[in-house]
Each structure stands twice: as structure tokens, then as C-alpha cells.
Amino acid sequence: MSRIQLKGVSKVFPTRSGASVAAVKDLDLVIEEGECFSFLGPSGCGKTTTLRMIAGFEDLSAGEIWLGDRAVSIKERNLYIPPEQRGLGMVFQSFAVWPHLNVFENVAFPLRVRDLPRTDIAEAVAQALRHTDLAGLEGTFPADLSGGQQQRIALARAIVTKPRVMLLDEPLSNLDPKLRESMRFEIKELQRKLNFTIVFVTHDQAEAMALSDRMLVMDLGKVQQADTPEALYNRPASRFVYGFLGLSNFTDVELRGGDLYVPGSKYPLPMELPAGAAREGVMATRPNEITLSPKDEGGCPAVVVKRLYLTYCIEYQARVGDQTLRVHCPHSIVLEEGRPCFLRFKNPRWYPRESGRAEIERNERQVI
Amino acid sequence: MNAFGTKPGALPGTAGRRGLGLDFGLYILSTAILVITVLLPVLMIAYNTFIDGGRLDWRMFVRVVGDPGNLKSVWNTVVIALWVTVLGTVLGIFYAWLIGRSDIPLKGLMKSLFTIPYMFPPFFGAMAWSLLLAPRSGYINRLFMDLTGGTTPLFNMHSIAGIVFVETCYYFPFVFLQVVSALERMDPTLEESARIAGAGQWYVIRRITLPLVLPAIAAGAMLILISSLSHFGVPAILGFSQNIFTLPTKIYQLIRRSAGSFQGIREAAALSILLIVVVVAALYVQKRVLKTGRYDIIKGKSMRPMLIKLRGARLPILAVCLASLGVIVVLPLAVVILVGFLKAYGLPFRFENFTIRNYQYVLFRSRMVIDSIRNSLFLSVASGVITMFLGVMVAYVVVKVKPRGKGLLEILSLLPYSMPGIVLAIGVILVWSGAFYLNLYNTIWIILIAYIARYVSFAMKSASASLEQVHYSLEEAARSCGATHLESLRDVTLPLIRPGMVAGFFLIFLPGMRELTTSVLLYGPFTRTLGVAIYSMNAEGNTVQSSALATIAIGIILAGNLALRWVTKDRKGA
Numbered sequence: 030m031s032r033i034q035l036k037g038v039s040k041v042f043p044t045r046s047g048a049s050v051a052a053v054k055d056l057d058l059v060i061e062e063g064e065c066f067s068f069l070g071p072s073g074c075g076k077t078t079t080l081r082m083i084a085g086f087e088d089l090s091a092g093e094i095w096l097g098d099r100a101v102s103i104k105e106r107n108l109y110i111p112p113e114q115r116g117l118g119m120v121f122q123s124f125a126v127w128p129h130l131n132v133f134e135n136v137a138f139p140l141r142v143r144d145l146p147r148t149d150i151a152e153a154v155a156q157a158l159r160h161t162d163l164a165g166l167e168g169t170f171p172a173d174l175s176g177g178q179q180q181r182i183a184l185a186r187a188i189v190t191k192p193r194v195m196l197l198d199e200p201l202s203n204l205d206p207k208l209r210e211s212m213r214f215e216i217k218e219l220q221r222k223l224n225f226t227i228v229f230v231t232h233d234q235a236e237a238m239a240l241s242d243r244m245l246v247m248d249l250g251k252v253q254q255a256d257t258p259e260a261l262y263n264r265p266a267s268r269f270v271y272g273f274l275g276l277s278n279f280t281d282v283e284l285r286g287g288d289l290y291v292p293g294s295k296y297p298l299p300m301e302l303p304a305g306a307a308r309e310g311v312m313a314t315r316p317n318e319i320t321l322s323p324k325d326e327g328g329c330p331a332v333v334v335k336r337l338y339l340t341y342c343i344e345y346q347a348r349v350g351d352q353t354l355r356v357h358c359p360h361s362i363v364l365e366e367g368r369p370c371f372l373r374f375k376n377p378r379w380y381p382r383e384s385g386r387a388e389i390e391r392n393e394r395q396v397i
Numbered sequence: 398m399n400a401f402g403t404k405p406g407a408l409p410g411t412a413g414r415r416g417l418g419l420d421f422g423l424y425i426l427s428t429a430i431l432v433i434t435v436l437l438p439v440l441m442i443a444y445n446t447f448i449d450g451g452r453l454d455w456r457m458f459v460r461v462v463g464d465p466g467n468l469k470s471v472w473n474t475v476v477i478a479l480w481v482t483v484l485g486t487v488l489g490i491f492y493a494w495l496i497g498r499s500d501i502p503l504k505g506l507m508k509s510l511f512t513i514p515y516m517f518p519p520f521f522g523a524m525a526w527s528l529l530l531a532p533r534s535g536y537i538n539r540l541f542m543d544l545t546g547g548t549t550p551l552f553n554m555h556s557i558a559g560i561v562f563v564e565t566c567y568y569f570p571f572v573f574l575q576v577v578s579a580l581e582r583m584d585p586t587l588e589e590s591a592r593i594a595g596a597g598q599w600y601v602i603r604r605i606t607l608p609l610v611l612p613a614i615a616a617g618a619m620l621i622l623i624s625s626l627s628h629f630g631v632p633a634i635l636g637f638s639q640n641i642f643t644l645p646t647k648i649y650q651l652i653r654r655s656a657g658s659f660q661g662i663r664e665a666a667a668l669s670i671l672l673i674v675v676v677v678a679a680l681y682v683q684k685r686v687l688k689t690g691r692y693d694i695i696k697g698k699s700m701r702p703m704l705i706k707l708r709g710a711r712l713p714i715l716a717v718c719l720a721s722l723g724v725i726v727v728l729p730l731a732v733v734i735l736v737g738f739l740k741a742y743g744l745p746f747r748f749e750n751f752t753i754r755n756y757q758y759v760l761f762r763s764r765m766v767i768d769s770i771r772n773s774l775f776l777s778v779a780s781g782v783i784t785m786f787l788g789v790m791v792a793y794v795v796v797k798v799k800p801r802g803k804g805l806l807e808i809l810s811l812l813p814y815s816m817p818g819i820v821l822a823i824g825v826i827l828v829w830s831g832a833f834y835l836n837l838y839n840t841i842w843i844i845l846i847a848y849i850a851r852y853v854s855f856a857m858k859s860a861s862a863s864l865e866q867v868h869y870s871l872e873e874a875a876r877s878c879g880a881t882h883l884e885s886l887r888d889v890t891l892p893l894i895r896p897g898m899v900a901g902f903f904l905i906f907l908p909g910m911r912e913l914t915t916s917v918l919l920y921g922p923f924t925r926t927l928g929v930a931i932y933s934m935n936a937e938g939n940t941v942q943s944s945a946l947a948t949i950a951i952g953i954i955l956a957g958n959l960a961l962r963w964v965t966k967d968r969k970g971a
Contacts, residue, residue: 084593085592085593086589086592086703111592111597112589112592112593113593113594113595113596113597114595116595117593118593119589119590119593121586121589121590123584123586125584125586125587125589125590127590127591128609129608129609129611138594138596138604139594139595139596142591142594142595142596143595183590186590186594190594190595196593198586
């Protein structure tokens with residue numbers, strides 16, 4: 030039974046100035062057994078706080094958390110099970126391997142706490158070390174090992190008690206990019222073998238997309254959208270989610286006499302009017318979903334203002350009216366800076382204009 | 398490649414060669430100053446102990462070491478130091494853990510109270526506790542004997558136990574500050590990962606937290622041990638009347654009794670060798686202990702550690718903490734200040750017994766006291782300025798120039814850190830009272846030289862910390878803009894470390910104002926320092942006057958500390 034359930038969970042922190050900030054606001058969530066579920070969002074969005082509440086490092090300000098059919102935190106009843114009694118596995122961003130213990134002692138720690146017999150401990154540790162490819166390093170101290178190996182110690186230590194739920198707090202962000210990719214694969218492989226539920230926190234969208242069955246995008250302590258990676262990317266529910274996953278252009282547009290215009294441009298955008306269009310809005314497009322061509326094939330007239338060679342494409346920054354859009358083209362299209370061009374848009378999405386308030390609030394939350 | 402060519406980025410051509418000349422000059426100058434002020438006194442102690450009439454002679458040393466009275470004082474020194482270390486460490490760890498990891502309230506207040514013993518000389522505490530718990534005359538003992546009607550005092554502060562108690566009160570912050578800072582820097586997830594692995598709070602403290610802060614504990618404990626081994630003030634005030642001697646007080650007694658005869662100074666030198674041996678043994682143990690555990694426990698993400706809820710014990714523990722802090726920190730200061738206002742020692746603290754006559758006396762009528770305040774101000778400011786520049790010069794050579802002989806320079810500048818003040822004083826007497834055609838004995842200059850030697854390690858440490866923050870590229874940028882080596886030093890490096898230099902000055906000025914151990918052996922008829930004046934008035938039984946002067950010293954030290962706080966706060970804002 031490893032279904033994780035959060036009901037109306039909130040967490041309020043006092044700030045130094047004496048005010049308080051809601052790190053998490055009224056969060057409802059069910060993470061199914063065996064799922065790989067990630068919390069994604071900018072720093073300060075409340076994702077780490079949520080994970081720490083599940084782990085038991087933070088008490089709740091309101092709401093309940095259930096692990097399977099066992100309540101671990103219920104604010105109303107003042108019920109709070111400390112982390113050591115929740116039976117979870119956890120891996121931290123800083124690895125948190127103990128420098129005064131060698132590899133064996135690090136991994137054996139959770140078993141020694143439980144006072145298991147020596148032979149059982151040796152057997153379980155050996156198995157965990159095999160799973161994490163650390164066999165043979167039992168007597169080594171963490172300081173003599175690489176970052177990737179330290180991370181494996183942390184993983185081995187987390188799986189050695191065979192927990193049903195594994196919490197990962199930005200487990201890969203201290204590793205270099207190559208290692209990160211192979212560790213992603215290894216974590217998935219471990220999950221397949223040992224069959225636990227994974228809940229993990231990251232600010233790296235590629236990591237979240239690659240690992241997760243479902244993910245939750247958070248901002249300002251609130252749920253923005255929870256769904257599969259594919260659904261989040263293709264059907265983002267808000268401008269924030271659109272902008273957070275993948276590259277994006279947000280272009281101000283306005284409605285003039287039945288046509289859409291970019292402010293400062295006298296050419297209408299070559300597209301259907303979206304249903305329920307407001308007088309002013311934002312058009313969201315992905316740089317690789319815009320076609321740029323030197324010839325007028327029914328596109329919107331623009332001027333190339335900058336050209337950058339990226340590895341797998343050329344990025345053109347094209348100016349329409351007073352807005353600039355990034356466009357990713359194949360290397361076959363070559364246009365000088367300053368030349369006119371024409372843009373056509375695939376799958377644009379429409380959002381209302383955002384007030385500046387959210388940005389300010391985001392900055393304020395960084396401070397606490 | 399020559400000894401100075403190792404400096405990265407040294408410009409080729411004439412500019413580089415000119416710079417080399419300056420660097421080389423600084424290297425020679427700092428080595429020479431340190432050899433004369435630090436190394437020579439040590440050598441002179443050894444020379445005068447073992448060489449007599451131009452020939453090696455062990456007999457005097459053997460006789461001094463074999464003397465039962467001296468052996469007894471070695472025993473006392475070690476016993477006191479060990480007790481102080483054990484008690485101070487336990488107390489320091491306990492408070493550090495409470496402040497660093499529990500949810501006890503009033504942490505800010507308690508932390509600032511803990512820094513108070515740091516500011517004041519331990520012999521103030523010895524004076525205060527003697528006023529309260531001297532066997533016959535102490536206020537508390539008299540109250541106790543009145544209440545019980547007996548003649549046995551509650552506690553005799555003039556004893557080994559009393560010395561241990563007072564030194565513990567003043568030295569436990571060494572461990573406290575080290576451990577608090579280790580706990581604050583420690584990655585909280587190291588403890589959290591143990592909790593999630595199934596370990597309860599006490600298990601985590603025992604198996605994870607304590608082992609990880611062990612290096613900090615060991616460093617603090619060794620500081621206590623070495624400070625207590627070389628400490629003079631407390632055993633002098635509490636021990637003399639009962640014939641309890643430690644090595645430093647025994648050395649002092651030898652010098653005083655010999656009244657300047659050379660034989661007496663030689664015997665004191667022999668005892669100094671003994672004290673050095675004890676301290677070096679302690680330092681050796683420290684090196685061994687510290688080598689075993691150097692972990693990187695610095696946290697990556699800024700995160701508040703999970704505080705342990707004391708729940709029901711919260712208020713009782715807070716009460717115990719505040720009460721013990723009151724006894725350790727506030728009470729002695731309050732007693733000294735109150736007694737300073739009494740018409741005579743022994744009178745009850747009642748309004749009609751209070752007077753400001755003591756202050757009038759010490760501030761306006763006593764030539765000796767006025768001299769001592771002026772002397773201490775002069776010595777602290779002069780040694781502060783000189784030593785700070787000396788420290789910057791040595792640190793510059795060690796950190797930036799890195800010549801081949803920098804190891805010697807580093808050792809020389811850090812040696813006084815572990816050299817007992819009383820030993821340094823003996824060495825300075827041996828060097829500067831005519832041995833080398835220059836007799837400064839009984840002048841203020843001999844004290845100034847001793848202060849410079851004593852505090853050069855503080856200055857050197859603080860200056861190298863600031864210099865290490867100044868990246869090579871900053872000086873190189875100035876050179877590439879056409880500045881000469883001297884100009885880049887003057888216009889770039891020095892301004893950048895100026896805040897550190899100001900803080901470094903106060904780190905010398907403040908201990909200089911309360912210095913007793915060195916100056917008590919070096920003062921002449923007109924060169925008493927503030928510490929010596931307070932100490933000798935107290936020793937002569939002028940209790941109320943010495944308390945009044947101590948109160949004035951408390952005021953000066955507090956003002957200096959406020960200035961230091963203001964200066965370092967300013968630095969953070971920049």
C-alpha cells in the first residue's frame with residue numbers, strides 16, 4: 030500500500046520581517062502506487078516544502094497526508110508521525126552521505142538502527158551495493174569517491190530497507206550532464222526491479238519529462254497543472270505551464286476590426302481568430318513551430334534582427350511590429366541580418382496578458 | 398626560476414623585476430622583525446637555562462625541575478587544565494547544541510550573553526568570585542555562616558576547585574563558539590537522511606551530529622587546554638593566599654622574589670622550558686586528534702535545520718540556562734561594579750554604604766592609576782597599529798609572494814599564539830635588558846615589544862584571511878593598466894583589505910587593554926598597565942578601589958567591542 034494522498038495541505042512560514050508566506054496553498058493530490066511522480070517548478074514554488082512535508086521534516090499548517098491507509102500528518106487532530114517512523118527512502122541533492130562512515134557503514138545505517146542481526150545486514154547491504162554497482166567499495170570513505178559514486182551510496186542507503194516509497198530531492202542536479210543522463214536511466218531501472226513509488230522534486234524540466242509518469246507543475250505554492258508529460262507539453266493549462274516546459278515566445282497581440290495584429294505592425298497575423306478572443310492577449314508559440322521563409326507564401330512580414338548558430342538549428346530573431354520572436358530553422362535556410370522574411374505559425378495558443386504582480390510575488394518568495 | 402618566480406602572473410620584463418625587489422625587501426624585513434621579536438626570546442630562554450659561563454650546564458635545570466614545590470605546581474597546572482577542559486567542553490557542547498539544534502526561545506539573547514566572558518579577562522571573574530566566596534570574608538560565605546551559625550564556609554573559592562570553576566566560566570565559550578559555528582555550517586540533510594533512515598533524535602545526535610562536529614569540539618577543547626595551561630590571572634588571585642601555585646604563577650613568584658637577581662631569572666627561564674614542554678605536548682596531541690577527522694560538512698543549499706522540539710522540557714531548560722548564564726556571566730560583573738561603589742569591602746549592599754569616592758580616587762587622585770590608564774591606551778593603540786601592519790606585511794609575503802622560506806615565516810608568526818604570555822615575558826626580559834647592548838627594562842618600550850610579539854599571530858591570521866579573498870587577477874588588472882607593483886599594492890590590494898585591517902586592529906587593541914600576564918612581569922615604577930594596576934590594588938587589599946578601576950576597564954572594553962561590532966557590520970554592508 031503505497032498510495033500517497035495529500036488533502037488540503039498548506040504550509041505557512043513566518044518571515045524575518047514578522048509577516049508570513051504561504052509556501053504551499055491548499056494542495057490536493059493523489060500519487061498512485063508504483064508511479065514515478067515529479068514536482069516541477071521554479072525555486073520557491075513550494076515543491077521542496079511539499080516533499081519535506083511528505084517526508085515529515087515539516088509539520089503542516091493545515092490538511093492531511095496519508096501513506097496508503099496510514100495517516101502520517103493530520104493537522105486537525107495534531108497527528109504527526111516523525112520521519113523515522115514513516116518508513117520512506119529518501120535521496121538528497123547534496124547526497125548527504127556521512128563522511129565519517131565508510132560505504133558499508135553508510136548503507137548499513139538504516140538496518141543497524143533497526144537492530145537487525147549481523148548476517149541479515151551484511152546480506153541486505155551486499156544486495157543494495159550490487160543494485161547500485163558499488164560492490165567492492167565497502168571499505169572506502171565517501172571523500173575518496175566521485176560525485177556519481179556518492180550519489181549511488183545515497184541510493185543504496187535509501188533502497189536497503191526496501192521502502193515502498195522513494196523521495197528524491199533534486200537528486201541529479203549536483204552531477205555533471207553526462208552522468209545525470211545515465212543516473213536517470215539507473216533510477217528507472219531500480220524502480221522497475223524493486224517496484225517502489227517515486228516522488229521527486231526538480232527544477233529541470235528535461236529530467237522531469239524523461240523520468241515521470243505524471244508530473245505536477247507548481248508556482249507560488251499552488252498547483253498549476255498535474256498530468257502526463259505529454260499532456261503538459263501539448264495541452265498546457267496556463268501561460269505559466271507553457272512557458273515552463275520547453276522554449277517559448279510570448280507575443281502581445283491585439284484585436285483590430287476582426288483581425289489580430291502585433292502592436293506596431295500594420296499586417297494582420299495570418300490565422301483564424303481564436304474562440305472567445307479578448308481585445309488584448311498573448312500569443313504563445315514554440316520557436317520550432319514557426320516556419321520562416323525568405324519568400325512571401327502567405328506569412329506575416331518580419332525582419333531578421335539577429336542570427337545565432339546553435340548546434341542542431343539556426344536561431345533567427347525576427348521582429349514583427351514592436352515584438353521579437355525566436356524562430357528555430359534548419360541550417361538550409363540562410364538569411365542575413367536585416368533582411369525581410371515571412372513567418373507562419375503552427376499550434377499557437379492564446380492567454381490573457383499577465384499582470385506584473387505574479388513576477389513580484391515570485392521574487393519576494395525567493396528571499397525567505 | 399628563483400625563489401620569487403613562483404608567483405603566478407608575475408609580469409615579465411622590467412616591471413616584474415622591480416616588483417621582485419619590493420617583494421624581496423618585504424620578505425627580508427618581515428623575517429628579520431619576527432626573528433628578533435619572536436625567535437630571539439625563545440632562544441634566549443634556552444640559552445640561559447642550559448648555558449652557564451659559556452659552557453653547557455644541565456645542573457640548574459635538573460635542580461629546578463626536581464624541586465618538589467615546582468613539581469607540585471606542574472601537577473596543579475595539569476590537573477586544573479584538564480578539569481577546565483573537560484568541564485568547559487561539556488558545557489560548551491551542551492549550550493551549542495541547545496542553540497544550534499533545539500527550539501529553545503531567546504537564542505539571540507543567549508548567544509550575545511555567551512560572548513561576554515570572551516570580552517573580559519578571567520581575573521575579573523576571579524576577583525568577583527573572591528568577593529563572594531572567599532573563605533572568611535566572602536559575602537555569600539558570611540551570609541551562609543550567619544544563617545547556619547557555624548564557622549564553615551559554604552564554598553572556598555580560594556582552592557583548586559575554585560580556580561577550575563572560574564576558568565571554566567571564562568573558557569567554555571571557546572568550545573561553544575566553535576561547535577555552534579560547525580552546527581550552523583553543517584548540511585542539515587546529513588541529519589535528515591539519518592532520520593528518514595529510521596533513527597530517532599538521540600540516535601542521530603550520538604551517531605551523526607556529534608561525530609561530525611568532533612573536529613570542532615577537539616579544536617575548541619585544545620584552545621581551552623592551552624589557554625588554561627598558560628593562564629596566570631585566576632590562579633594568581635585565588636591561589637597565592639593558600640599557597641596553591643601553577644607553573645605561570647610559580648614563574649611570577651620566582652621573578653618577584655629574586656628582585657631582579659640574574660639567578661632568579663635563570664630559574665624562571667628553566668621553569669618556562671618546563672611550561673613550553675607541557676604546552677608543546679598538548680599541541681602535539683591536538684595535531685594528532687585534528688588529523689583524524691577533517692570532513693567536509695558544509696551545506697550546499699541554504700536550508701534551516703530541523704529543530705528538535707523540547708516540548709515540556711522547553712521552559713525548565715530555558716530557566717536553567719538563564720540562571721546559569723546569570724551566575725556565570727552577569728553576577729561577577731554586577732558584583733565588581735557594585736563593590737566599586739562601596740565605602741568599604743564587607744559593608745552590606747545598602748544605599749547608605751554607597752559612594753563615588755572610589756572613582757574620584759582612582760580617576761583624579763591616584764597618580765599610579767592615571768598612569769596605568771594612559772599606559773594601557775598607549776600600548777594598545779601602538780601595538781594595535783604596529784602589529785596590524787606587521788601582520789599585513791607577513792601575510793602578504795606568505796599568501797601572495799610565496800617565497801621558498803615562507804614556512805619558517807608562517808611558523809614564526811604563529812608561534813606566539815601558543816606561547817604562554819609569562820614565558821614570552823621572561824624571554825623579552827632576557828633579550829632587552831642589556832644582553833644586546835640595549836636595556837629597555839623598566840621602560841614602556843619593553844612592554845610594547847612584548848605586546849607586538851604576543852599579538853602578531855592575531856594580526857597575521859586576520860590579514861591572511863582578508864588577503865586570501867583578494868584574487869590575483871585584481872592586482873594583475875592594475876598592473877596591466879600600467880600601475881607599478883607598488884602602485885597596485887597601494888591602490889588596489891590595501892584598500893580592499895582595509896576593513897579587515899580595522900577589525901584586526903581591534904582584535905589586538907581589546908586584549909591589549911586588559912592584558913595582565915605579560916605586563917605583570919615587565920612593568921616598572923611608572924609603566925604599570927591597567928591590568929597590573931587592578932591586580933596589584935586587589936592584591937594589596939584595596940578591594941573597593943580596584944573594583945572601581947575594574948568597572949572603568951569594563952566600560953572601556955564594552956565601548957571597544959561596540960566599536961568593533963560597528964566596524965564589522967559596516968564591512969558586511971559594503
